[in-house]
Amino acid sequence: MNITEVQKLIDWLIDGGRSATSPSRFMAECCERMVAAGLPLWRVGVFVRTLHPEIYGRSFIWKPGAEVEVGAVEYKILDSPDFHSSPLYIVFQQGLEVRARADDRQSNRFPIVDELRAEGITDYIALPLFFTDGSVHASSWTTKQPGGFTDEQMAALHGLITPLSRVIEIINWRRMAASLLDTYVGNRAGERILGGQIRRGHTETMNAAIWLSDLRGFTSLSDRVPAETVVDVLNNYFDCQVAAIRNHGGEVLKYMGDGLLAVFPIDEYVGDEQQVCSNVLEAAHESRASVADLQYPIGDAVERFRFGVALHVGRILYGNIGGGNRLDFTCIGPAVNLAARLEKIASQLGRTVVASEGFAGICRGGWSDLGEFPVAGFSKAARVYGLVDEKSAA
Structure with a gap:
């Protein structure tokens, strides 16, 4: 891990990630900076709940060299068996961290691990994003590095998650304010x-x-x-x-x-x-x-x-x-x-x-x-x- 680059990334987050001009650009630049600091990321997901009459939450998916995929999830996901068998369900419901290594047989209780293993992913971790209002949102991190994330890389990721949560919360509140105004007074x-x-x-x-x-x-x-x-x-x-x-x-x-x-x-x-x-x-x-x-x-x-x-x-x-x-x-x-x-x-x-x-x-x-x-x-x-x-x- 490059400690200097990690500290620069933390400083960038504390400053609000202001060089990023949109939520998608923020996601991409943040992940690119993490990779430059020594985190061997393959697929990163951020999942935030929102106040919307039709949409339960939004997802932002990053992969190296690709555009950030932005998606919306309807409320019916709450009744979906796939969601209930996902590590993200545990994060949302209990606010707990969930890790699933590809070579860990106990991870087989999560169907998504089989899908990730087929892609060559060796390690998966779902981390809660705690907002200041007490709400819990989620993130997921994967790597193809042999043996999965090292202890040093996990420590760096844990150190980044709190400042990252603050910026994501600010972005989410701005989006939520726009969504509520759009819903109640028009675009x-x-x-x-x-x-x-x-x-x-x-x-x-x-x-x-x-x-x-x-x-x-x-x-x-x-x-x-x-x-x-x-x-x-x-x-x-x-x-x-x-x-x-x-x-x-x-x-x-x-x-x-x-x-x-x-x-x-x-x-x-x-x-x-x-x-x-x-x-x-x-x-x-x-x-x-x-x-x-x-x-x-x-x-x-x-x-x-x-x-x-x-x-x-x-x-x-x-x-x-x-x-x-x-x-x-x-x-x-x-x-x-x-x-x-x-x-x-x-x-x-x-x-x-x-x-x-x-x-x-x-x-x-x-x-x-x-x-x-x-x-x-x-x-x-x-x-x-x-x-x-x-x-x-x-």
């Missing part, structure tokens, strides 16, 4: 918040297409079925829209009971409002088809659902609004208000998709003029358009 809003836009009144104007939708008959549904069923129905119903919205460049800003507010920024597309509005309309078509196909068994009946969505385009104020230290990152403005009024008109007309004159004028074709309607709070009546291929259900 663009999350990026702005992490970028420092956290003061009340910190807003900006943005030209955007606006989507405001509502589930028909929600009040009646809530009155006649258990609350748990209502939540499940809403989740299935929102699934019919969110994927289409995100796949076509939109961002969901808010859920309001059975209502959904989303925006499709136009300024970010160099003013190509026609393309953005076409994307919005395509998302509306997809959502309409998905909701129409949605079936939910309630009692002895199978419930079918209808919804309405209003599409508009205009300038909005986008940013932090609220009271005291409780803020909401949302959008407001006359354009949002008009979209909300149009959605109510869609309900009155029994229409699924309606658009303002401004939206229909940009995204031409396929619209029928439904007439002018008085709009609460606005001095002028609004001309409303509906899809030609849709008949009123009123």
Whole structure:
């Protein structure tokens, strides 16, 4: 072992590994420095749990001369027999170190050892990564060196694991913060918040297409079925829209009971409002088809659902609004208000998709003029358009 290089590596970790510009680059540079210090590493894995509604944890796998493989593991791994028979399970559950030499027959209780032995690996060690909040994460280290890791190499690895854990924890918290913001306020809003836009009144104007939708008959549904069923129905119903919205460049800003507010920024597309509005309309078509196909068994009946969505385009104020230290990152403005009024008109007309004159004028074709309607709070009546291929259900 090169003690000087080991100390340089420890100093680099204490300094935060700042020369690495990304988690993958940090993993690669750290392992390369370890090899330069005399650790004969072959395959290194780091496994961290995260706060995410769908993902249990993330993995980072390094091998010499290859790109770091980044993966995500869903919660179903907790029920997987392979996970329960893995050394990592012991690390996560008990916070214990697990070592498995290829020539140690007791190691055969771990199926992964057979796989590693076939690759020529002679030694495997799983080490816990203890975070300051008390949580336990995991790492795995392998070598092809004859006889496995020496005592000196193991001592060096144990000496590196604590400063390594601190840096990994910082990286994980940053990723977790971004993931939580993405989950609860949306990607663009999350990026702005992490970028420092956290003061009340910190807003900006943005030209955007606006989507405001509502589930028909929600009040009646809530009155006649258990609350748990209502939540499940809403989740299935929102699934019919969110994927289409995100796949076509939109961002969901808010859920309001059975209502959904989303925006499709136009300024970010160099003013190509026609393309953005076409994307919005395509998302509306997809959502309409998905909701129409949605079936939910309630009692002895199978419930079918209808919804309405209003599409508009205009300038909005986008940013932090609220009271005291409780803020909401949302959008407001006359354009949002008009979209909300149009959605109510869609309900009155029994229409699924309606658009303002401004939206229909940009995204031409396929619209029928439904007439002018008085709009609460606005001095002028609004001309409303509906899809030609849709008949009123009123």
